[in-house]
Amino acid sequence: MPGDPDCPICGGIGYLRRDLPIDHPDFGKIVPCSCRSEEITQSARTRLFRMSSLDALKELQFDNFEKRGRVGLGQLQADSLENAYNQARNFAENREGWLLLMGRFGCGKTHLAAAIANYAIEVGVSTLFLTVPDLLDWLRYAYSGIDMSFEDRFEEIRESPLLVLDDFGTQNATPWAQEKIYQIMNHRYVNHLPTVVTSNILINDFEGRIRSRLQDPNLVTVVKILAPDYRNPTDDTGHPELSTLALHSRQTFGNFSLRQNEKIPIDNLQDLKNAFEAARDFAEHPHGWLLLTGPYGSGKTHLAAAIGNYQAGMGFPPLMVGVPDLLDHLRATFSPNSAVSLDRRFEEVRTSRLLILDDLGTQSATPWAREKLYQLFNYRYNAELPTVITTSSTPEELDPRLYSRMQDHRICHVVVIPVPAYRGR
Numbered sequence: 001m002p003g004d005p006d007c008p009i010c011g012g013i014g015y016l017r018r019d020l021p022i023d024h025p026d027f028g029k030i031v032p033c034s035c036r037s038e039e040i041t042q043s044a045r046t047r048l049f050r051m052s053s054l055d056a057l058k059e060l061q062f063d064n065f066e067k068r069g070r071v072g073l074g075q076l077q078a079d080s081l082e083n084a085y086n087q088a089r090n091f092a093e094n095r096e097g098w099l100l101l102m103g104r105f106g107c108g109k110t111h112l113a114a115a116i117a118n119y120a121i122e123v124g125v126s127t128l129f130l131t132v133p134d135l136l137d138w139l140r141y142a143y144s145g146i147d148m149s150f151e152d153r154f155e156e157i158r159e160s161p162l163l164v165l166d167d168f169g170t171q172n173a174t175p176w177a178q179e180k181i182y183q184i185m186n187h188r189y190v191n192h193l194p195t196v197v198t199s200n201i202l203i204n205d206f207e208g209r210i211r212s213r214l215q216d217p218n219l220v221t222v223v224k225i226l227a228p229d230y231r232n233p234t235d236d237t238g239h240p241e242l243s244t245l246a247l248h249s250r251q252t253f254g255n256f257s258l259r260q261n262e263k264i265p266i267d268n269l270q271d272l273k274n275a276f277e278a279a280r281d282f283a284e285h286p287h288g289w290l291l292l293t294g295p296y297g298s299g300k301t302h303l304a305a306a307i308g309n310y311q312a313g314m315g316f317p318p319l320m321v322g323v324p325d326l327l328d329h330l331r332a333t334f335s336p337n338s339a340v341s342l343d344r345r346f347e348e349v350r351t352s353r354l355l356i357l358d359d360l361g362t363q364s365a366t367p368w369a370r371e372k373l374y375q376l377f378n379y380r381y382n383a384e385l386p387t388v389i390t391t392s393s394t395p396e397e398l399d400p401r402l403y404s405r406m407q408d409h410r411i412c413h414v415v416v417i418p419v420p421a422y423r424g425r
Helices: 034-051 075-094 109-122 132-142 150-158 175-190 208-214 266-284 300-313 323-332 342-350 367-383 400-406
Strands: 015-017 030-032 098-103 127-131 162-166 195-199 220-225 289-293 319-322 355-360 387-391 412-416
Touching: 075 098, 075 109, 075 220, 098 109, 109 127, 109 162, 109 195, 127 132, 132 150, 132 162, 132 175, 150 175, 175 208, 208 220, 266 289, 266 300, 266 412, 289 300, 300 319, 300 355, 300 387, 319 323, 319 342, 323 342, 323 355, 323 367, 342 367, 367 400, 400 412
Parallel strands: 098 195, 098 220, 127 162, 162 195, 289 387, 289 412, 319 355, 355 387
Antiparallel strands: 015 030
């Protein structure tokens, strides 16, 4: 295609040879004249936009993103959303380094990533926005050579002035796919090219070479969004298949019986009242561990659920699960049909902001079960994460490694409830 007929540089030809030394690698190559540069740049932008998914996402802007989320969202979750918005807006304006947006489905990652891309396009920056599976499809399609060669397509992607990769981790993890993704990411990492990545998987689940680059604090800003699925606001825990709190939604402090009218020794009634007050204090200010121990039916689970429901009402839903059920959920990850890995499921549990473990000691005491429970307890013990534990087992019946941590009075408050089973009178 000819250039500007009045161009004093190329005389209208549109191309020229640069004046370079004979040993220069570009010596003798024909390059576009500056009179065609804007035309070529616009053509590249049009092609990148056609490759992108942005046509369907052009309405996703910063202006229509709800920075604090839906009405009734907990403060911790709303704060994480607002922080993600601020980080995304700052990245869109400066486009320096990498931005990794992490969170569950529907939390707002794609909206913010698309808002960054749309903002960049408005200010004239060539931008490529793709889900990772679509990116791989574009590369496979390039082998046909119909539109452009594979080499040119691959170079266009990895050299894009701004690359936004949505749903990272959902791609088919074939060796070819892993290698192409790595080559793209490594090139952009080495050259510090602005990149946005969104993902709903844990960072430890990334392929090792990519994980090491995403964990570079000098280049990558990691933002975790704690908000629930905006389209399914009832899923506040993020663990609907794990948590049993919904089954105990009616067990609150308001309907807990102190059993004043039963023939129970006065000392035991006082112990029950002390347990009630300890649980209520913990619910208001979750700190350290709370161990509720006593016979079956003494009210341990009711108090543990009341703590969970109180925190959920404050906007900070915990993860409540029976220990046998927890181990079943972990075992289920070994199934070929499991949608989640053992490492990811275990990480979700052990890092939960508030974990309520019901019926410790009733689980199957296999070596594998004992080891997973020890790893869980040891992690939360060292990290001093708020944890509620109920058990009817005696110290002799518990794993001594677990019991030793529950006996550390610096972190664990032990409450004994020595009353008979409640019969609902």
